[in-house]
Amino acid sequence: MDKFELIKRNVQEIIGEEDLKKFLKENKKLTVYWGTAPTGKPHVGYFLPMLKIADLLNAGFKVKILLADLHASLDNTPWDILDKRYKYYSEVIPLMVKSIGADIKNLEFVRGRDFQLKSDYFFDLLKLSTLVSVRASTKAASEVIKNIEGEKAKLSGLIYPLMQVLDEEYLKVDCQLGGTDQRKIMVLAREFLPKIGYKQRIEILNPLIPGLIGKKMSASDEKSKVDLLDSEKEIQNKIKNAEMIAGNPDNGVMAFLKYVIMTIKKDKKEKFIVKRPEKFGGDLEYKNYEDIEKDFINKKLHPLDLKNAVAKEIFNLLKEIQKKKSKLQKIAKEAYQ
Amino acid sequence: MDKFELIKRNVQEIIGEEDLKKFLKENKKLTVYWGTAPTGKPHVGYFLPMLKIADLLNAGFKVKILLADLHASLDNTPWDILDKRYKYYSEVIPLMVKSIGADIKNLEFVRGRDFQLKSDYFFDLLKLSTLVSVRASTKAASEVIKNIEGEKAKLSGLIYPLMQVLDEEYLKVDCQLGGTDQRKIMVLAREFLPKIGYKQRIEILNPLIPGLIGKKMSASDEKSKVDLLDSEKEIQNKIKNAEMIAGNPDNGVMAFLKYVIMTIKKDKKEKFIVKRPEKFGGDLEYKNYEDIEKDFINKKLHPLDLKNAVAKEIFNLLKEIQKKKSKLQKIAKEAYQ
Numbered sequence: 001m002d003k004f005e006l007i008k009r010n011v012q013e014i015i016g017e018e019d020l021k022k023f024l025k026e027n028k029k030l031t032v033y034w035g036t037a038p039t040g041k042p043h044v045g046y047f048l049p050m051l052k053i054a055d056l057l058n059a060g061f062k063v064k065i066l067l068a069d070l071h072a073s074l075d076n077t078p079w080d081i082l083d084k085r086y087k088y089y090s091e092v093i094p095l096m097v098k099s100i101g102a103d104i105k106n107l108e109f110v111r112g113r114d115f116q117l118k119s120d121y122f123f124d125l126l127k128l129s130t131l132v133s134v135r136a137s138t139k140a141a142s143e144v145i146k147n148i149e150g151e152k153a154k155l156s157g158l159i160y161p162l163m164q165v166l167d168e169e170y171l172k173v174d175c176q177l178g179g180t181d182q183r184k185i186m187v188l189a190r191e192f193l194p195k196i197g198y199k200q201r202i203e204i205l206n207p208l209i210p211g212l213i214g215k216k217m218s219a220s221d222e223k224s225k226v227d228l229l230d231s232e233k234e235i236q237n238k239i240k241n242a243e244m245i246a247g248n249p250d251n252g253v254m255a256f257l258k259y260v261i262m263t264i265k266k267d268k269k270e271k272f273i274v275k276r277p278e279k280f281g282g283d284l285e286y287k288n289y290e291d292i293e294k295d296f297i298n299k300k301l302h303p304l305d306l307k308n309a310v311a312k313e314i315f316n317l318l319k320e321i322q323k324k325k326s327k328l329q330k331i332a333k334e335a336y337q
Numbered sequence: 338m339d340k341f342e343l344i345k346r347n348v349q350e351i352i353g354e355e356d357l358k359k360f361l362k363e364n365k366k367l368t369v370y371w372g373t374a375p376t377g378k379p380h381v382g383y384f385l386p387m388l389k390i391a392d393l394l395n396a397g398f399k400v401k402i403l404l405a406d407l408h409a410s411l412d413n414t415p416w417d418i419l420d421k422r423y424k425y426y427s428e429v430i431p432l433m434v435k436s437i438g439a440d441i442k443n444l445e446f447v448r449g450r451d452f453q454l455k456s457d458y459f460f461d462l463l464k465l466s467t468l469v470s471v472r473a474s475t476k477a478a479s480e481v482i483k484n485i486e487g488e489k490a491k492l493s494g495l496i497y498p499l500m501q502v503l504d505e506e507y508l509k510v511d512c513q514l515g516g517t518d519q520r521k522i523m524v525l526a527r528e529f530l531p532k533i534g535y536k537q538r539i540e541i542l543n544p545l546i547p548g549l550i551g552k553k554m555s556a557s558d559e560k561s562k563v564d565l566l567d568s569e570k571e572i573q574n575k576i577k578n579a580e581m582i583a584g585n586p587d588n589g590v591m592a593f594l595k596y597v598i599m600t601i602k603k604d605k606k607e608k609f610i611v612k613r614p615e616k617f618g619g620d621l622e623y624k625n626y627e628d629i630e631k632d633f634i635n636k637k638l639h640p641l642d643l644k645n646a647v648a649k650e651i652f653n654l655l656k657e658i659q660k661k662k663s664k665l666q667k668i669a670k671e672a673y674q
C-alpha cells in the first residue's frame with residue numbers, strides 16, 4: 001500500500017487532500033495530532049483513532065497525542081476530578097497504542113495545560129475571540145459540547161473550539177486527526193488560523209462508529225459501548241444484546257468489525273474465524289470485511305455466530321490492557337464515581 | 338467631612354456599603370482600582386472618576402488605575418492600533434490626575450497585559466467560563482460592549498466581563514470604582530468570585546454624566562463632548578451649542594458643573610463666577626451648585642451666561658493638559674486616524 005492509500009484507508013474525509021499529496025511527493029516530514037479530552041471513560045471505539053495513528057506512524061508521520069485536560073473541563077468535567085480523569089486517560093491510551101502493536105518511536109504524548117496556559121497562547125486566544133462570532137463558535141462546538149445552547153449554556157463551550165483551533169499551531173503540527181464530529185471545529189481552524197498569521201492545516205476525519213444500541217458510542221451510556229475493563233462475560237453480554245438485524249449490516253458491531261478488527265487482521269494477515277458447530281455448517285473463515293458483509297446480507301452468516309466471534313476478538317484486543325486491570329480499576333473508581 | 342462622606346459624595350451607589358463602613362471603622366488600609374480601556378479619546382467626562390480617585394486618595398486609599406489595553410481590543414479596538422491608544426491614555430490620564438491636584442503618593446498605574454496574560458489568570462478565566470452562562474455574560478457586557486448581540490457579536494465581548502471580574506482579584510484590591518454602566522459586571526464579580534474561592538469586593542458606582550447633546554458622552558460623537566485637546570474657541574462653541582432649556586437643569590453642561598466644577602470649587606473654597614454686564618444685573622457668584630440650580634430654575638440665570646462661565650472653567654481645567662498639547666496631538670493623530 002502506498003503512503004497516501006495508507007493514510008486514507010478507513011478515513012471519511014481529508015480536508016486539504018491536495019496539500020497532503022504535495023507534501024508526500026516532496027517527502028516532507030509531517031506531524032499530526034489527535035486530541036482526546038479526558039471526559040467519559042474511553043471505550044473500544046477509541047481503537048479506531050488508534051489504528052489511524054498506527055497508519056500515520058507507518059506512513060512516516062510524527063504523531064502527537066494530546067490529552068486535552070483543560071478541554072475536558074470546558075466540556076462539563078468538574079475541575080476537582082479533572083486530574084483523576086487525566087490520570088486514567090494517561091494510563092489507558094498508551095496501553096491502547098501498545099495493544100495494536102504500533103511502533104511508537106515517533107509518538108509523543110502532550111498534556112493540554114502544559115502549553116495552553118502560556119501567555120502567547122492566551123494572547124492568541126483573545127485575538128481569535130475578536131474575530132470569531134458567538135454564533136460561529138456555537139456552531140463549531142455543536143457536535144462536541146454538551147449543552148451548547150439554551151439558557152444554561154456556559155461560556156466555556158464557546159472557548160473550547162477556539163483553543164482547539166490554536167492547538168494546531170501550538171503543537172506545531174501539519175495535520176489534525178479527529179472524528180467527523182470535530183469537522184466544524186476543523187473548518188473553523190482553516191478559516192481563522194490564517195487571519196491571525198498562521199498556516200492552514202490538513203484535517204483527517206475518521207468516521208464515527210455507531211454504538212452497540214444504535215446511537216453514537218457514548219461514554220455516559222454503559223450499554224452502548226464495551227468498556228476497556230469489561231470482563232469477557234460482560235463483553236459477551238453487551239455484544240449479545242447489541243442491535244443487529246439479520247441481513248442488515250448497518251449496526252455498531254459490524255462497523256467495529258470493519259474498521260477495527262478486520263483492519264488489524266488484514267495487517268497481520270490473519271483470518272477472522274466464526275466458530276460454528278458442524279451441524280450448522282462448521283467454522284467460517286474470512287480474509288476481509290467485504291466477504292463477511294456479503295455472507296451476512298445473504299443470511300449465510302447468523303447474527304449470533306457473528307456476535308460470538310466479534311466478542312472473542314474484542315476480548316483478545318483488550319488483553320494487553322487487562323493485564324493492568326486492577327490498577328486501572330482503582331484509578332477509574334476515583335475518576336468515575 | 339468624614340471619610341465615609343468623602344467616599345460617598347457624588348457617588349450613585351455603593352454595593353457592599355456595610356463592609357466599607359466596617360473596614361473604615363477598623364482603620365483597614367483599603368485599595369481600590371478604576372479601570373479604563375483605551376478605546377475612544379478621553380474627554381472631560383473623565384474628570385468625574387478623576388475627582389472620585391482624588392477623594393479616595395484623600396480618604397487614605399491606595400488607588401490603582403488600570404489601563405486595560407486588552408479589554409480595549411476585546412471591545413472592538415483594532416489590535417494594530419491598540420498600542421497607540423494605550424500610549425495616548427498613558428499620557429493623558431496622569432495629566433488629568435495632575436490637573437486636579439491630587440496627592441499621588443498612593444496612586445499606581447497598571448497596564449492590563451502586564452498581569453492578565455499570566456497562567457494563573459488564564460486558568461481562572463477558564464474556571465469562570467465553566468460557571469458563567471453565555472446569557473449572563475452577554476447581559477453583564479450589554480452596557481459596555483458595542484455589538485454584544487446579533488449575528489456579528491464576537492466572542493471577545495463575552496470574555497471581556499470575565500476578565501474584569503478577575504481583575505478585582507489579580508489587582509489585589511478591596512474595591513472597584515466605575516460608572517453605573519459597569520454595574521452588571523460588578524454584580525457578576527460579586528456573584529462569581531466567591532465561587533472560585535475569592536472574596537467579594539466593594540463596588541463604588543459613579544453616575545454617568547449626560548453628553549452635551551443629550552446622549553451619553555460618547556467618544557465617537559465629537560459634538561457630544563469636550564475633548565481634552567480642544568482649543569478655547571472649540572470649547573466655547575461646543576458648550577454654546579450644547580442642549581440647555583432655560584429653567585430645566587437636566588442637561589450635560591449642568592451635570593458637569595455639578596459633579597466636576599463645583600466639586601473642585603468647593604474643595605478649593607473658591608467661588609463660581611458668572612460674568613454679566615452691569616445692565617443685566619452684573620456678575621453672579623456661587624459657593625455651591627444648589628444655588629446655581631435654584632437661580633437657573635427660577636430663570637434668574639440665563640443659559641448663555643451660564644454656558645460662558647462653564648466654558649471658561651473647562652478651559653482652566655484643561656490648562657495643565659494643554660501645556661503638552663502638541664505632543665499629545667501627535668500621539669492622538671496616530672491613535673485616532
